[in-house]
Amino acid sequence: MRRLAAAAAIVACNGGSGQESGFGTSITTTPPPGAASGADTSTSSISTSTTSSGSGEDSAAASSTSSAGGIPDGGTPPDGGDKPPLGCMGKVDLVFTISSDWTMEDAQGWLKASFPGFIDTLESDFADFDYHIVSANTSPLWGHPVLCAGCKDMCPEVPEYPCGVAPEPCDMVRGAGVTYPIGEGASNKRCDLASDRRYITAGQPDLEGAFSCIASVGIDGADQVANVTVRALADEINAPGGCNDGFLRDDALLVVVAIQDTWDEFSDGTAQDWADALVEAKGGDADAVVLLVITNDIDDPDGLCGYAGIPPGYHKLRTWTELLPHSVFGSICNEQGYAAYFAEAATKIKAQCDVFVPQ
Numbered sequence: 001m002r003r004l005a006a007a008a009a010i011v012a013c014n015g016g017s018g019q020e021s022g023f024g025t026s027i028t029t030t031p032p033p034g035a036a037s038g039a040d041t042s043t044s045s046i047s048t049s050t051t052s053s054g055s056g057e058d059s060a061a062a063s064s065t066s067s068a069g070g071i072p073d074g075g076t077p078p079d080g081g082d083k084p085p086l087g088c089m090g091k092v093d094l095v096f097t098i099s100s101d102w103t104m105e106d107a108q109g110w111l112k113a114s115f116p117g118f119i120d121t122l123e124s125d126f127a128d129f130d131y132h133i134v135s136a137n138t139s140p141l142w143g144h145p146v147l148c149a150g151c152k153d154m155c156p157e158v159p160e161y162p163c164g165v166a167p168e169p170c171d172m173v174r175g176a177g178v179t180y181p182i183g184e185g186a187s188n189k190r191c192d193l194a195s196d197r198r199y200i201t202a203g204q205p206d207l208e209g210a211f212s213c214i215a216s217v218g219i220d221g222a223d224q225v226a227n228v229t230v231r232a233l234a235d236e237i238n239a240p241g242g243c244n245d246g247f248l249r250d251d252a253l254l255v256v257v258a259i260q261d262t263w264d265e266f267s268d269g270t271a272q273d274w275a276d277a278l279v280e281a282k283g284g285d286a287d288a289v290v291l292l293v294i295t296n297d298i299d300d301p302d303g304l305c306g307y308a309g310i311p312p313g314y315h316k317l318r319t320w321t322e323l324l325p326h327s328v329f330g331s332i333c334n335e336q337g338y339a340a341y342f343a344e345a346a347t348k349i350k351a352q353c354d355v356f357v358p359q
Contacts, residue, residue, distance in 0.1 A: 088353040090129040091252035096214075097136045097229045099260035100183070100221025107261050107332050108185055108219060115215065117339020119208040125346050132247050134177040134199035135214040136232040139221030142167045143182040158184045158220070170198060175231025176243035178214050186218025199247050225258040226274045226320065227267035233281040251358035254282050255349055257342070259294045261332050263315040271319035278324065283359030290352055291327040292345040293317050294338050304333040326352055 098104075098111070122131070143162075148155035151163035161183060170176040177198025181187040191213035195201040204210050231237065238248040248254070256278060267274070282288035295317045297303030299310035313319060321327040326348045330341035 088253040088356040088358075089251065090126075090353070091249060092126065092129055092131045092255055092349060092353065093248055093252045094131060094133045094255045094257065095136055095229060095232050096134065096257045097138065097225040097232065097259070098215060098217050099223040099225055099262075100138050100181075100186075100217040100219060101223040101260075102219045103223075103261050105185070105219050107259070108216075110332075110335060110337050111259060112212070112216060114337035114339045114342070115212045116208060117337065118342050119211060121339070121343050121346050123207065125350065130202045130252075132199050132201055132249070132252070133211065133214075134232065134244060134247055135181075135217065136228050137171070137174055137176050137178045137221075138217070138223060138225060138228045140172050140174050141221065142172055144184070144220045160184065160186075160188050162188050170243035173237070173243050175228050175234065175237055177232075177247070178217060181214065181217045183218040183220025185216070186220070187213045187216045188218075189213070197246065198243055223260050223262065224264060224267045225260045226264050226271075226317070227269075229256055229258055230269075230274060230277040233277060248281065250283070253288055253290065253349065253353050253356050254278065255290045255292070255345070257292045257294070257345070258317065258320075259332065259338075260317065261296055263295060263299075263310075263317050265316060267316070271316045271323055274316075274320050275323035285357070285359060286325055287352060288356055288359075289324060289326065290345055290348045291321055291324050292330065292341060293321050293327070294330040294332050294341055296333065297329075297331045304331040306333075 099107075144155070144158055147157040148161045148163065151161065153163055155161040155163055165180075165182070167180070171180055178191075179193065179198050180190045191210060193200055193210060193214075194204050200207070200210055200214070232244065233248060233254075236242055238244050238246070240246075278289045278291065279286045295315075296305045297318075298305045298308035299312070299315040299318060301307045318329060321329045328341055328345045328348065330338060332338075334341075
């Protein structure tokens, strides 16, 4: 019953008229594999093969703007400077969008077990890089408004919930960087980020601790990772005064890691819209984007999650990866964790960084 109440609260909040999609003007991205040569879209050997996208996928982009009105001034972000290698000059902007829906309880455990592997890859493969890392907020709610609303000392249903903590304005903006994950299974503390931004920058002390803090989003929030990713890349939220002020840089490679246990049927728009939004964020250059999606593989007869007979093209998150030339698809049901998927994506990141041409 507690889960049903939480889910009802989330649906009610997400369905409000104030939730705008954040999509911009549609542009053409690289077609799915098989339609053009040169793409290196892949699935991990752990998660087996992908299916093709359906012919019914609507390629027209939606045309609303992101909701970032009233976002407080975040100040001027630090300049990490130019570092090797050539191409992207070592600059990489990484967006982690992780579902905090209650259905993610098992996956959150496997994800947390993968954090050391993620950090090992960052510290070994990108030691000299000037990176930004944001964990985009999927929920407009603060903590658990059903079970823990108004608690002062302790919330009996969620003992780790920090009762009495007041949120900052950006804590309840979808797409804003998470700095205080709150609720069951979350960090339940303000993360110590050396940049004083809502994202991690190169040189962060205790990188693993900082990343684990912002990425441990718990299971009292919401999903719609594609929709939230689009919001996190919108001009207004990254502009001076926006919650993610200075995160997205014109001269940096863009890397998106989206993690959700469903195929994201409730995010606004189509998979083509989502692909267009990523490419548009990099000035129309699809080669400046690397996408890693970790989700269920119930559309794959050999998948780890078990085949559910999902027809081709229905799994929007898989289609998203197929529409971008440099992507990785991983199974969220991999109980060994997800570090291998990130390592595979890192290979693509380094390759694309070498050939990146800033817009």
